[in-house]
Amino acid sequence: MSEYKISLLLPTRGRTTALRRSILSTINYADNIDSFQIMIGFDNDDKDTIDYFVKELQPELDELGANYQAHVFEPMGYIRLNEYVNGLAKHSNADWLVFWNDDAVMETAGWDTVIAGHTGEFKVLAFHTHNDHPYSIFPIVPKEWFELFGYLSPHQISDAWISQQAYCLDIWQRIEVDVTHDRFDLTGNNKDEIFEKRPMLEGNPSDPRDFHNKIWHTRRVEDLKKLAAYMESIGLSIEFVKAIFSGKQDPWEKLKANDVNNHMSQWRPDWAKKE
Numbered sequence: 001m002s003e004y005k006i007s008l009l010l011p012t013r014g015r016t017t018a019l020r021r022s023i024l025s026t027i028n029y030a031d032n033i034d035s036f037q038i039m040i041g042f043d044n045d046d047k048d049t050i051d052y053f054v055k056e057l058q059p060e061l062d063e064l065g066a067n068y069q070a071h072v073f074e075p076m077g078y079i080r081l082n083e084y085v086n087g088l089a090k091h092s093n094a095d096w097l098v099f100w101n102d103d104a105v106m107e108t109a110g111w112d113t114v115i116a117g118h119t120g121e122f123k124v125l126a127f128h129t130h131n132d133h134p135y136s137i138f139p140i141v142p143k144e145w146f147e148l149f150g151y152l153s154p155h156q157i158s159d160a161w162i163s164q165q166a167y168c169l170d171i172w173q174r175i176e177v178d179v180t181h182d183r184f185d186l187t188g189n190n191k192d193e194i195f196e197k198r199p200m201l202e203g204n205p206s207d208p209r210d211f212h213n214k215i216w217h218t219r220r221v222e223d224l225k226k227l228a229a230y231m232e233s234i235g236l237s238i239e240f241v242k243a244i245f246s247g248k249q250d251p252w253e254k255l256k257a258n259d260v261n262n263h264m265s266q267w268r269p270d271w272a273k274k275e
Contacts, residue, residue, distance in 0.1 A: 002143065004067065005116040006036035007094035011073075011084035012102040013043050014194055016052040018182070023057070025106040027066055031113045038068040038100075039088040043075040078198040082158045086151040095119045097146055099138045099158060103190050104129075107178040114177050115140060122236060124166035127179040130186065134258040135163035136172065138179060148230055154219065156201045157211045161220065167255045168224055169231065170240035174258070 008026060012019050023038060030036065038061075042050050053070065061068055069091060076083055089097050096115055108114070118125060122144060126136035139152070139162040146152055153161040166172035182189045202211040210216070228238045243249030250256075 002093055002095045004035060004037045004092075004094040005119060006096045006098060006112055007089070007092035008036060008038045008098050008100040009041075009085045009088040009092065010038060010100040010102065011041040011081065011088070012049060013046050014049055014192065015102045015190070016049055016057075018190055019049070019053075019102045020057055020060075022100070022102050022104050022106075023061070023066075026100075026111070027061075027064055029106045029109045029111055031110045033065055034067065035112045035116060036067065037092065037094060038066060039092055040068060040070045041084045041088050042070065042072050044072045045075055078194070079156055079201065082151075082153045082156050082161075085153070085158065086146075089146050089152055092143075095143055096125075097141050097143060097152060099141075099152070101138065101181070103182045104138060105180040105182055107180055108176070111177045114175050118173075118175070122231060122234065123171045123173050124162055126163075126172065126174045127177050128174065129179040129181050130263070131261050132174075132258075133261075133263045134255050135159045136166070137181060139163065140175075144230070145227075148226060149223065154223075155211055155216060160202075160211060163255075164220065165224055165227060168241050168244055168251050169227055169238070170254065171231075172254070172258075 010019075010022070019040075023040075026036070026038070027033060040053070042053070044050075050072070058070075071088060071091060073084060073087060085099055096119070098115070115125065122142055124136055125140035127138055127140070130137045137159050139159060141152055141162060152158065155161050163172060183195065201207070201209050204210050205212040205214075207213060208215050224241065228241050232238050240249060244251045
């Protein structure tokens with residue numbers, strides 16, 4: 001049995017003000033501060049942020065009675081963001097693992113109760129954010145997902161990786177919790193070096209590191225099959241994904257239905273066709 005209902009996985013670098021705002025928003029809007037833990041990841045060369053945390057933010061969190069852990073990493077950069085999150089997940093002890101950012105701001109009271117209400121379900125949950133992007137921008141993932149693979153996402157583009165798997169398994173669900181992603185291109189805030197120099201491994205499919213490269217398509221299929229096998233073993237329906245592999249089901253049917261603001265163009269990958 002997990003110690004907490006929720007674990008917020010929060011890598012950070014060079015954003016002391018935003019970090020404090022992000023963390024305090026989760027605490028201030030929670031029904032029960034003991035229902036969740038905050039897992040914070042620092043780069044070992046980010047001395048200013050570490051010093052700020054130790055001298056200012058940590059005492060404040062202690063006074064509030066927050067449950068948190070601080071972990072220090074060898075710098076990996078934004079290009080390996082998923083590895084920070086996976087590393088934090090290894091130390092977590094919760095039913096739900098939540099990707100969280102230092103530029104994310106919780107906006108809904110009782111958010112922890114909403115997530116905890118889904119405990120025992122094998123689903124990927126999604127906040128309302130990004131003008132309701134059809135992906136789970138801050139994925140909320142059951143611990144069993146991590147236990148199955150030893151990671152939440154093997155690729156930098158974690159929201160796409162997890163959301164695409166969830167849609168293909170028909171386990172994606174929006175919850176009534178609002179989060180502001182306070183990123184410069186969305187809100188005009190936090191225009192800093194972290195934002196301006198963040199490399200994204202998508203848009204160049206010929207690059208073997210790119211999300212759309214065939215190597216990663218193959219990897220997603222392998223993970224999808226493993227997830228489907230797990231779901232079947234615990235008595236959950238996998239008829240949707242079976243229909244995808246038989247060529248009878250458009251894998252993105254429900255993603256398209258959720259893309260109410262036309263955030264993305266759709267494509268039908270080769271692996272969705274009958275093998």
